[in-house]
Every structure is written in C-alpha cells, then in structure tokens.
Amino acid sequence: MKPAAFEYHSPETAEEATELLADLPDAKLMAGNQSFGIIMSNRLATPDHVIDISDIEGLRYVDVGDDAVEIGAMTRHADVEHSDDLAEVLPLMPEAAQHIAGPAVRNRGTVGGTLGEADPAGNHSCTLLALDAELAVASADGERTIPIDEYFLAYMLTAVEDDELITSVRVSREAFPVERTGMRFTVEKRAAQTWPTLGASAVVRVDDPDADEPVIEDARLSFANAADVPLRTHDAEAEVTGEPLSEGLLESVADTVYDAVEPQDEMHADETYKRELAATFARRSLATAYDRAQGLDE
Ligand SMILES: Cc1cc2nc3c(=O)[nH]c(=O)nc-3n(C[C@H](O)[C@H](O)[C@H](O)COP(=O)(O)OP(=O)(O)OC[C@H]3O[C@@H](n4cnc5c(N)ncnc54)[C@H](O)[C@@H]3O)c2cc1C
Numbered sequence: 001m002k003p004a005a006f007e008y009h010s011p012e013t014a015e016e017a018t019e020l021l022a023d024l025p026d027a028k029l030m031a032g033n034q035s036f037g038i039i040m041s042n043r044l045a046t047p048d049h050v051i052d053i054s055d056i057e058g059l060r061y062v063d064v065g066d067d068a069v070e071i072g073a074m075t076r077h078a079d080v081e082h083s084d085d086l087a088e089v090l091p092l093m094p095e096a097a098q099h100i101a102g103p104a105v106r107n108r109g110t111v112g113g114t115l116g117e118a119d120p121a122g123n124h125s126c127t128l129l130a131l132d133a134e135l136a137v138a139s140a141d142g143e144r145t146i147p148i149d150e151y152f153l154a155y156m157l158t159a160v161e162d163d164e165l166i167t168s169v170r171v172s173r174e175a176f177p178v179e180r181t182g183m184r185f186t187v188e189k190r191a192a193q194t195w196p197t198l199g200a201s202a203v204v205r206v207d208d209p210d211a212d213e214p215v216i217e218d219a220r221l222s223f224a225n226a227a228d229v230p231l232r233t234h235d236a237e238a239e240v241t242g243e244p245l246s247e248g249l250l251e252s253v254a255d256t257v258y259d260a261v262e263p264q265d266e267m268h269a270d271e272t273y274k275r276e277l278a279a280t281f282a283r284r285s286l287a288t289a290y291d292r293a294q295g296l297d298e
Contacts, residue, residue: 001041001042001043002041003037003040003041003043003046004040004043004046006040006046006047006048006049006050007048007049007050008049008050008052009024009027009049009050009051009052010051010052010055011051011053011055011056012055012056012057013056013058014053014056014058014059014138014165014167017029017051017053017056017165018138018139018140018163018164018165019140020049020051021051021139021140021162021163021164021165022139022140022141022163024048024049024051025048025049026047026048026049027047027048027049027050027051028045028047028049028050028051029050029051029053029116029165030050030051030052030053030054031053031054031073031074031109031110031112031113031116032054032076032105032108032109032110032113033052033054033108034101034105034108034109034113035109035113035117035119036113036117053073053074053165054074056074057074058072059072059073059074059075059112059167059168060072060074060075060076060079061075062075062079062080062083062085062086064085064086064088064089065173066173067172067173067174068170068171068172068173069086069089069090069170069171069173070168070169070170070171071093071111071168071169071170072111072112072167072168073110073111073112073113073115073165073166073167073168073169074110074111074112075110075111075112076106076107076108076109076110077097077100077105077106077107077109077110077111077114077124078097078103078106078107080093080094080097080111080124081094081097081098081100081106082094088178089173089176089178090131090171090176090183091183092127092130092131092183092184092185092201092203093124093127093131095183095184095185096123096124096126096127096185096187096199096201097123097124099123099185099187099189099196099199100123101192101193101194101195102192102193105193111124111169112166112167115128115135115151115158115166115169116158116160116166117156118151118152118156118157118158118229119156119195120152120155120156120224120225120226120227120228120229120230120231121195121196121199121224121225122224122230123185123187123196123199123224125152125224125230126185126199126200126201126222126223126224126230127185127201127222128148128169128171129148129149129152129201129222129230129231129232130201130202130203130220130221130222130232131171131176131201131203131220132147132148132149132171132172132175132220133148133169133170133171134146134147134148134169134170134171134172135148135151135160135166135168135169136166136167136168136169136170137160137164137165137166137167138164138165138167139161139163139164139165140163143167145170146159146160148169149232152229152230153229154228154229155228155229175205175218176203176205177205179209180205180206180207180208180209180214180293181203181204181205181206181293182203182204182206182288182289182290182291182292182293182294183201183202183203183204183289183292184201184202184284184285184286184288184289184292185199185200185201185202185285186199186200186202186281186284186285186288187199187200187224188277188281190268195225196224196225197225197266197268197269197274197277198223198224198225198226198263198269198274198277198278198281199223199224199225199281200221200222200223200224200278200281200282200285201220201221201222201223201224201285202219202220202221202282202285202286202288202289203218203219203220203221203289204216204218204219204220204240204245204286204289204290204292204293205217205218205219205293206290206293206294209293209294209295210294213244214244214290214293214294215242215243215244216240216241216242216243216244216245216290217241217242218241219237219240219241219286220232220237221233221236221237221253221257221282221285221286223257223261223278223281225263225274226261226262226263226274226278227261227262227263228262228264231260231261231262233256233257233260233261233282235256235260236253236256236257236260236282239252239253239256240253240286245286245287245290250282250283250286250287251283253282253283253286254279254280254282254283255279256282257278257279257282258275258276258278258279261274261275261278263275263278
C-alpha cells in the first residue's frame, strides 16, 4: 500500500517546525523516516500534513560537557554509535546504538525519532531510562523538560503533546564518574536487521574501583521489550546497592527481574522465554558493568 495523500513541509529550524505544528491541523513530524513511512504506508497514520524535520541540522549534535551530555533530537543512531566522546563518558549509548538494525537504518534513524515513536523495544529508550535522562520539548508557546520516568505513559503513548517537538535529551554526568562507573547493553535479536527480542541496560557505580570487593553505590537496570513501555526495575537495583556484587546477589536479582518484567507473547518468543531472558540479562549485564566499573573487562 502507499501512504494517503498529504502535504509535505520541510522546515530548516526548530522554530519553523513548531510554528507549523501550531498552525497546521492534523500534522505529524517525520525525522529519519525509518518507522513513520512504514506506518503511513500501512495507513496506520494518514496525516494531512507531514513536517519533515530531517533538514534541521541545528538539532543534530552530541555535546559532552563537564556536567552533562546533551544530544540533539536529529542525531542519527550512527552518530551515537561512532561518537568517541560518548564512548568515553556514556559508553552504554554507543554500545546500544550499534545493535539497532543495520547500517541503513542507523544512518537515517534518530534519537528523537526513537523517543517519538516510543516503541517499548527501542534501544535508546532503554538506555536513556537507565541514565535518568531529561527530554527537552518545544512548541510555539515555549519550552519545557520532561524527566524520562514521566515520559512513557502506555504502549507507544508519551507525555509529548501533538503540537510539541522533542529537541534534545540531556543526561547529568553527576551519577556516572568515568573512573568508577561501568555500563553494559545486552540484547538478543533473531536477526541483525530486526528489533530486539529483549534488551537490557545496566549501569553500576562503585565506591572504590581498586578495592578487593568494591561496594556498589548506585545501580541502574532497565529493559527493552519487556513490558508495554521501556521498563526500569527499581527493586532489583535496590537489592545490589550497598553491597559488593556476589553470585548470591546476582541469583536473587535474577529472580526479582523474572517477576518484575511484564512481557507479551510474540511469535518467536513467548512470555516465559522473555522472563528467563530478562533474568539472564540482568545477571550478565550487571556482572559485566561491575567488572567495567573496576577497569576490568570481559
Ligand atoms: C528494519 C528495522 C529494524 C529496526 N530495528 C530497531 C532496533 O533494533 N532497535 C531500535 O531501537 N530501533 C529499531 N528500528 C527503528 C529505528 O530505530 C527508527 O529509526 C526509529 O524507531 C524511529 O526513528 P526515526 O528517526 O526514523 O523516526 P520517524 O520514523 O521519522 O518517526 C517516528 C515517530 O516519531 C515521531 N517523531 C520523530 N521525531 C520526533 C521529534 N523530534 N519529536 C517528537 N516526535 C518525533 C514521528 O512523528 C513518528 O511518530 C528499526 C527500524 C527498522 C525499519
């Protein structure tokens, strides 16, 4: 099928885009068009107006500052994948980006598009949830920020209004000192080009990376495609915080995660399989993040 007829708009600035959103009835944004074109071709969306934001170069950047990392909404997955700066301070993000589909999708798909689409299997949605990111959104009326834990409301439903544009995401670096933080993204996919069957992000900060058994000061664990929305497992995080990581703790966290996730049956992976996968990924990704926090690697 082909998309229903629509009028095409191609703004060059975020301000132009938000004015179009305010002025045009039934308008939708298009970013990298790796998902939206498919949705329109299947007539699951039939907007009268499409606002293509892919020429807004001002929204394509990775800015690593001393206090925070800011990533523009039009930053492509490939930009994240190949960013040396991100690999240095938030290695979770390039690690997750390299597992998104194949190069064609990564060269066009964007961070803002993943968040806008809000598929619970989205890689960046999973990592940004673990990193406690904040979204900056703009409309003709002004700007506001949305903490990511208030962003995903229900299956593919978000806190962004129809007249708003996500302009960037921001991650505070305070919780992630490079010299004692480890991160790990783990994923299973049926084929390189497909979405994750399940993905997991783990972040671990230890008190003293040179100690024999460093104590975990802070742990983050989130999952892709394990519920109707990207899911963070706070109970599992609390279990490992304040302790050195041990086999016993990993077993206990795996049990907690098995019960905490709420996956849907799919053709190639039923609910039980996904629960087992989430439990296994919790164990593996936390263990690797803990090693990495100490400067050890797998
Ligand atoms: C074969 C295939 C495999 C894939 N595998 C994976 C995978 O493994 N992991 C993964 O994470 N993704 C995967 N994707 C999706 C890919 O990452 C897309 O790039 C992404 O989901 C959408 O990004 P986009 O820039 O293409 O957005 P578009 O498709 O252009 O837009 C998607 C939605 O977001 C909205 N939107 C876009 N930008 C904004 C904005 N700035 N503000 C507000 N709303 C906005 C649009 O209106 C639309 O509703 C896959 C896609 C394909 C085709």
